[in-house]
Amino acid sequence: MSKKAVVLLSGGLDSATALAIAQSRGFEVYAITFAYGQRHAIEIEAARKVAAAAKVARHIVLPIDLRVFGGSALTDDIAVPKGRDEAEMASAIPVTYVPARNTIFLSFAMAWAEVLDSRDIFIGVNALDYSGYPDCRPEFVAAFQHMANLATKAAVEDSAAGVGAPHLTIHAPLIDFSKADIVAKGLALGVDFALTRSCYDPSPDGFACGECDSCRLRLKGFATAGAIDPAPYRKTS
Amino acid sequence: MSKKAVVLLSGGLDSATALAIAQSRGFEVYAITFAYGQRHAIEIEAARKVAAAAKVARHIVLPIDLRVFGGSALTDDIAVPKGRDEAEMASAIPVTYVPARNTIFLSFAMAWAEVLDSRDIFIGVNALDYSGYPDCRPEFVAAFQHMANLATKAAVEDSAAGVGAPHLTIHAPLIDFSKADIVAKGLALGVDFALTRSCYDPSPDGFACGECDSCRLRLKGFATAGAIDPAPYRKTS
Numbered sequence: 001m002s003k004k005a006v007v008l009l010s011g012g013l014d015s016a017t018a019l020a021i022a023q024s025r026g027f028e029v030y031a032i033t034f035a036y037g038q039r040h041a042i043e044i045e046a047a048r049k050v051a052a053a054a055k056v057a058r059h060i061v062l063p064i065d066l067r068v069f070g071g072s073a074l075t076d077d078i079a080v081p082k083g084r085d086e087a088e089m090a091s092a093i094p095v096t097y098v099p100a101r102n103t104i105f106l107s108f109a110m111a112w113a114e115v116l117d118s119r120d121i122f123i124g125v126n127a128l129d130y131s132g133y134p135d136c137r138p139e140f141v142a143a144f145q146h147m148a149n150l151a152t153k154a155a156v157e158d159s160a161a162g163v164g165a166p167h168l169t170i171h172a173p174l175i176d177f178s179k180a181d182i183v184a185k186g187l188a189l190g191v192d193f194a195l196t197r198s199c200y201d202p203s204p205d206g207f208a209c210g211e212c213d214s215c216r217l218r219l220k221g222f223a224t225a226g227a228i229d230p231a232p233y234r235k236t237s
Numbered sequence: 238m239s240k241k242a243v244v245l246l247s248g249g250l251d252s253a254t255a256l257a258i259a260q261s262r263g264f265e266v267y268a269i270t271f272a273y274g275q276r277h278a279i280e281i282e283a284a285r286k287v288a289a290a291a292k293v294a295r296h297i298v299l300p301i302d303l304r305v306f307g308g309s310a311l312t313d314d315i316a317v318p319k320g321r322d323e324a325e326m327a328s329a330i331p332v333t334y335v336p337a338r339n340t341i342f343l344s345f346a347m348a349w350a351e352v353l354d355s356r357d358i359f360i361g362v363n364a365l366d367y368s369g370y371p372d373c374r375p376e377f378v379a380a381f382q383h384m385a386n387l388a389t390k391a392a393v394e395d396s397a398a399g400v401g402a403p404h405l406t407i408h409a410p411l412i413d414f415s416k417a418d419i420v421a422k423g424l425a426l427g428v429d430f431a432l433t434r435s436c437y438d439p440s441p442d443g444f445a446c447g448e449c450d451s452c453r454l455r456l457k458g459f460a461t462a463g464a465i466d467p468a469p470y471r472k473t474s
Binding site for chain 1: 385
């Protein structure tokens with residue numbers, strides 16, 4: 001029987017690639033997607049398509065209402081910034097940051113991993129093209145893993161039994177990748193990027209804006225990788 | 238203006254006391270309760286009453302469906318153990334353990350604290366009478382705080398500005414308390430324990446069973462503190 005891994009799947013290209021990497025390493029994938037009140041809910045449909053195409057063992061879409069707290073352009077009526085270059089993106093943590101999002105997502109993944117008796121969680125964060133989010137950095141991932149290994153029943157039982165290695169590993173296989181690296185890796189693993197969506201501000205019929213930070217990083221990634229982004233854009237500039 | 242604190246409020250006696258301690262330290266309290274599919278949903282009504290009695294600034298009840306993962310007697314059709322003594326309670330992590338529960342709860346509290354610009358979270362865990370839950374131990378609380386201070390925008394900005402102390406503090410003021418200490422402290426601070434509920438298996442009309450681990454620890458705590466538990470029990474033994 002193959003080992004089980006829980007994979008955080010957003011519907012964007014990073015998590016689709018992280019999922020493919022988990023499968024390439026022999027894991028049976030349990031994918032989880034959060035419906036957290038994001039304005040770009042079309043991502044959730046993309047996640048369903050990616051999960052189906054990858055033939056995952058199970059895909060859960062979990063509603064959690066982060067709008068109750070407010071504080072982000074991705075869940076509130078704050079305008080999504082457009083047309084920024086990379087220096088502008090890197091200058092400050094952007095208004096599209098959702099407070100504690102990755103911490104919350106990883107906490108739920110930890111709960112599911114424990115019930116599945118899985119010791120592996122995959123998250124598609126990357127620190128290079130990361131657009132300024134604090135919870136996409138390697139030191140955050142390491143600190144979460146340390147905390148997780150003190151928090152769960154299985155980890156505590158392993159520790160009592162004298163097992164040395166961490167019970168639970170948070171894999172962030174894209175952490176050092178540029179967007180171009182991610183595109184190249186995904187293409188090499190057969191990811192169908194036409195199914196993925198990254199735009200922070202898509203039109204209701206699913207066309208990407210081409211101008212938000214996420215679109216610009218994605219388009220540059222494809223260009224640098226020498227590939228064509230198969231996702232639909234409403235702008236061709 | 239007083240400082241804001243986010244307080245995890247379950248409706249039990251521990252979190253009601255933690256809330257009173259936060260107020261006694263001068264914090265304006267923002268209380269959060271999770272409707273996570275627990276069988277003892279009467280706790281949520283208790284939390285509302287405790288929050289109202291304490292005149293908190295705001296009380297959020299957030300639905301999150303932990304039943305989707307399964308794995309606990311508190312959310313599934315697994316029998317709640319009854320009539321165990323403390324040696325039996327301490328012998329293993331009990332079936333009432335909900336995977337990653339405190340990690341998930343603290344993650345949401347962290348999100349709300351960030352939006353409120355609060356630097357303080359209170360959780361009513363205690364390690365002595367803790368009934369074997371790994372995520373009630375001091376090392377877990379410390380690891381969560383460390384992770385939180387790498388995860389949030391405000392913490393990262395503080396760090397960039399050269400501020401040395403942790404941005405966010407996870408207060409666990411009951412961590413070294415026995416149940417009797419908690420009862421005594423709550424009574425001293427004027428907590429109305431008649432509003433609180435602790436039973437893992439209450440009757441539909443709100444009477445506690447008196448026999449589950451939580452009831453037994455609570456009753457012993459009141460007895461040791463020389464006080465009478467004002468909550469209703471369906472059994473008088």
